Amino acid sequence: MNVKIISDSACEMLPEDIERCGIDIMPLYVIEGEKTYRDGIDITPEVLYANMRQGVCYKTSQIPYADFVEKFTALAEAGQPALCLSFSSGLSGTYQAAMLARRDVLEKYPDAQLEVLDTKSVTGGLGLIAEKVATAALEGKSMEELIDLANFYIAHIHHVFTVTDLEYLYRGGRLNKGTAMVGNMLKIKPLLDVDENGELRQIDKARGEKKLLKKMIDYMEAHGTAMDKQVIGVTHADNLALAEEFIKMASKHFKTTNFKLTTLVPIIGTHSGPGTLAVFFFDALK
Numbered sequence: 001m002n003v004k005i006i007s008d009s010a011c012e013m014l015p016e017d018i019e020r021c022g023i024d025i026m027p028l029y030v031i032e033g034e035k036t037y038r039d040g041i042d043i044t045p046e047v048l049y050a051n052m053r054q055g056v057c058y059k060t061s062q063i064p065y066a067d068f069v070e071k072f073t074a075l076a077e078a079g080q081p082a083l084c085l086s087f088s089s090g091l092s093g094t095y096q097a098a099m100l101a102r103r104d105v106l107e108k109y110p111d112a113q114l115e116v117l118d119t120k121s122v123t124g125g126l127g128l129i130a131e132k133v134a135t136a137a138l139e140g141k142s143m144e145e146l147i148d149l150a151n152f153y154i155a156h157i158h159h160v161f162t163v164t165d166l167e168y169l170y171r172g173g174r175l176n177k178g179t180a181m182v183g184n185m186l187k188i189k190p191l192l193d194v195d196e197n198g199e200l201r202q203i204d205k206a207r208g209e210k211k212l213l214k215k216m217i218d219y220m221e222a223h224g225t226a227m228d229k230q231v232i233g234v235t236h237a238d239n240l241a242l243a244e245e246f247i248k249m250a251s252k253h254f255k256t257t258n259f260k261l262t263t264l265v266p267i268i269g270t271h272s273g274p275g276t277l278a279v280f281f282f283d284a285l286k
Helices: 014-021 045-052 064-076 095-109 123-138 142-156 167-171 179-184 209-223 240-253 266-272
Strands: 003-009 024-026 029-032 035-038 059-061 082-086 114-118 158-162 188-194 200-207 231-234 259-263 276-280
Touching: 003 123, 003 167, 014 231, 014 259, 024 064, 024 167, 024 179, 029 266, 045 266, 059 266, 064 095, 064 114, 082 095, 082 142, 095 114, 114 142, 123 142, 123 231, 123 259, 123 276, 142 158, 188 209, 188 266, 200 209, 209 266, 231 240, 240 276
Parallel strands: 003 024, 003 082, 082 114, 231 259
Antiparallel strands: 029 035, 029 059, 158 188, 158 276, 188 200, 231 276
16 A cells, blocks of 8 residues: 655645645644634635735644544554655644654554654745655655655755745744834845754845845755756745746746746745745755
8 A cells, every 4th residue: 555645734736736646735724813714725825815915914823633643543544554744843833743643643553654754844845845755655665765755855955935025024023123124114125044954044135126036046056956857846925926037037047947836825824924935946856
């Protein structure tokens, strides 16, 4: 029996790729006042970003331990081996909840094949890893082979992104109020990445979109490899024009048209805000 690949709704992939790869996506939760939505099921990116632009504030919640217990128990009872590729532990408690649930389910079903990996990745980075691993799972690779493959790509994924409105980083505690206000007034935007611990860090800044996109391409040039031989993930939060401008520049620079363009999932867009642009790629390939 092939290994089932599971991930969470921080995993950014095209719907047709999720279906083709047979990946089960477990939703995190988006909260608006007294209402709780399952990410990607009860609330869509389009609704979220439109509401955020009108001033609606959202919060988020990790996947509860009980959700994982229910999922893992069903897999164990069916004798279905499964590998769960989790949203970075540096950004969410989802991985820890999954590990606790795995431990408790294995106490009841000790022969079950259930593994959980912290991908140290998010959104399109997690999506690129999940697609590689799920494709190998469909080919019949063993659990050990899939874990090795996942760990390889976890070690070689890069995320680089920016936001167009610093107010949302301020709300999330990533910037102080003064820095956010001055940055917005002067049109100075940060360039951020995800470090080896799966945590966000600011690596640069630029004034104006053209300079910002150029810095993103410079980052890819410095950290990527064989850019014309891999899929480059591009995701945006209600900012299609900027994403298309980036793809135009990157296509010319790297001489490739192999991009996958997606809309940023609500669970991440809630914190980065409308206007976010993010790019994902590998620095080594198998």
